[in-house]
Amino acid sequence: MDIQLLKEAVVEMQEEKALSLTKQYIEEGADPVSLFQVYQDALVEIGKRYEQEIYFIPELMMAGEIMNAASELIKPLLAEGPEEAKNKKGKVLIATVQGDIHDIGKNIVTMMMDLNGFEVKDIGVDVSKDRIIAEAEAFGADIIGLSGLLTLAFDPMKEVVEELKVQGLRDKYKVLIGGGQMDENICSYTGADAFTTDAIAGINMCKAWMERVS
Amino acid sequence: MIVIGEKINGTRKAVGNAIRARDKQLIQDLAKHQVDAGSDFLDVNAGTPRDREPDDMVWLVETIQEVCETPLCLDTANPKALLAGLKQVRFPTMVNSVTGEKPRIDGILPLACEFKTNVILLPIDDGGIPKTSNSRMVIIEELVNLAKGGGLLEEQLYIDPLAIAISTGTEGALVTFDTIRKIREMYPKAHVTIGLSNISFGMPLRSIINQSFLSMLVLSGLDSAIMNPNDRLLKGTMLASEMLVNKDRHCQTFSRAYRSGALNIHEK
Numbered sequence: 203m204d205i206q207l208l209k210e211a212v213v214e215m216q217e218e219k220a221l222s223l224t225k226q227y228i229e230e231g232a233d234p235v236s237l238f239q240v241y242q243d244a245l246v247e248i249g250k251r252y253e254q255e256i257y258f259i260p261e262l263m264m265a266g267e268i269m270n271a272a273s274e275l276i277k278p279l280l281a282e283g284p285e286e287a288k289n290k291k292g293k294v295l296i297a298t299v300q301g302d303i304h305d306i307g308k309n310i311v312t313m314m315m316d317l318n319g320f321e322v323k324d325i326g327v328d329v330s331k332d333r334i335i336a337e338a339e340a341f342g343a344d345i346i347g348l349s350g351l352l353t354l355a356f357d358p359m360k361e362v363v364e365e366l367k368v369q370g371l372r373d374k375y376k377v378l379i380g381g382g383q384m385d386e387n388i389c390s391y392t393g394a395d396a397f398t399t400d401a402i403a404g405i406n407m408c409k410a411w412m413e414r415v416s
Numbered sequence: 417m418i419v420i421g422e423k424i425n426g427t428r429k430a431v432g433n434a435i436r437a438r439d440k441q442l443i444q445d446l447a448k449h450q451v452d453a454g455s456d457f458l459d460v461n462a463g464t465p466r467d468r469e470p471d472d473m474v475w476l477v478e479t480i481q482e483v484c485e486t487p488l489c490l491d492t493a494n495p496k497a498l499l500a501g502l503k504q505v506r507f508p509t510m511v512n513s514v515t516g517e518k519p520r521i522d523g524i525l526p527l528a529c530e531f532k533t534n535v536i537l538l539p540i541d542d543g544g545i546p547k548t549s550n551s552r553m554v555i556i557e558e559l560v561n562l563a564k565g566g567g568l569l570e571e572q573l574y575i576d577p578l579a580i581a582i583s584t585g586t587e588g589a590l591v592t593f594d595t596i597r598k599i600r601e602m603y604p605k606a607h608v609t610i611g612l613s614n615i616s617f618g619m620p621l622r623s624i625i626n627q628s629f630l631s632m633l634v635l636s637g638l639d640s641a642i643m644n645p646n647d648r649l650l651k652g653t654m655l656a657s658e659m660l661v662n663k664d665r666h667c668q669t670f671s672r673a674y675r676s677g678a679l680n681i682h683e684k
Contacts, residue, residue, distance in 0.1 A: 255620065258583060258618055258619050258620055259581070259583035259584060259617075259618030259619070260583050260618075260619070263583070263584060263585075301493075301519075303517070303540060303542070303543075303544045303545075304544075305544055306580070306581055306584050306617070309584075310584070327543075327544055328542060352493070353426075353427060353463045353464065353465070354466070354493055354494075356465060357465065357466060383427055391465075
């Protein structure tokens with residue numbers, strides 16, 4: 203298996219080449235976990251290019267499609283192997299808060315989180331604080347991601363954090379707020395642990411949190 | 417083309433700071449520049465938290481009306497802020513916006529009807545933005561019927577077909593064009609407007625995308641846009657597009673804009 207060749211094909215968005223190499227390596231008996239790792243490494247590189255404004259959102263979307271197609275090929279092998287495939291980085295519950303229905307940013311983050319090895323549960327748009335907290339509890343989330351584009355979203359975000367405090371659950375979760383309007387003032391207003399305006403930066407924050415825990 | 421100038425928006429950093437600091441000069445300059453560039457309406461969005469938004473809206477309306485008589489487009493989802501603003505407005509006005517979501521139908525639309533304003537209608541409901549033009553038309557029909565039932569005229573309605581970021585799915589713009597054609601067929605007297613820049617979210621070279629999109633929208637039947645009127649390239653694209661679809665007699669609007677220097681793209 204030529205790791206570099208496969209990684210480069212994924213990073214360069216050469217879907218057919220990447221998938222045919224993947225098939226070829228599988229036939230040659232490559233270890234499925236190592237194959238997955240190549241894709242993960244490629245994704246890190248794609249994220250870097252996004253941050254450098256070499257790549258933009260379409261490349262993230264396309265990377266998602268390539269990853270999903272590759273997963274179809276690799277997953278059947280993983281199920282048979284003794285290797286721990288579901289060695290997830292952490293659990294993230296994500297929602298667009300009550301009063302807001304914007305979901306583009308949330309959907310991109312959900313996809314990128316999933317591809318980056320998080321177990322993500324997306325409970326949709328316009329979700330009440332009570333449902334967010336109940337779902338986070340049931341899911342066993344480590345991180346709650348609250349999305350919103352409108353200024354109207356600030357107060358519902360604050361209410362989620364306050365309700366967590368009331369229920370004595372605030373320390374159980376890291377709360378990340380995301381959306382185009384977010385900044386430090388809004389972060390401290392809502393009482394969230396961190397804010398992000400950018401999918402990749404948000405995922406890097408979550409990775410850092412989970413590394414500190416484990 | 418009915419241009420709604422988008423710049424007085426508190427979610428933009430400089431404007432938000434000016435609102436908090438009660439900096440009249442900055443707001444009035446923004447208003448005047450947009451009017452000079454040919455804005456027919458000025459969008460006014462305080463973008464501040466709910467409890468202070470009514471006061472901020474009143475201050476914005478009064479501040480802008482001190483220097484110009486251009487109709488305002490009050491942009492808020494907060495009925496208290498809208499009512500406070502509407503009470504101060506001295507010229508015919510517009511409300512931005514009513515969607516198919518219950519709080520907007522119950523809180524915003526009745527105020528537009530009571531004050532007999534123009535109103536922007538958006539095909540969004542509790543499930544978000546529908547993917548197809550047919551499902552958008554279902555919401556549009558409901559909203560048009562409610563608005564007409566409340567006493568508004570069809571020509572007071574500004575229907576936004578909605579644009580989804582092209583970066584997240586390349587079929588999105590076609591749905592927008594298709595929705596415009598359907599609105600034009602059903603409601604020939606209504607206006608079709610759009611928040612233009614959403615289309616290029618997440619992309620490089622946004623201005624090229626916005627310009628190309630605008631020309632295709634005009635061909636589909638768009639006759640209004642919420643945009644930056646001081647963007648000369650965009651303005652030129654708008655005027656050229658209208659000329660090309662036979663909405664500019666002997667090209668006089670375009671020619672006049674050229675002679676005035678308003679389209680000189682090499683100047684600031």
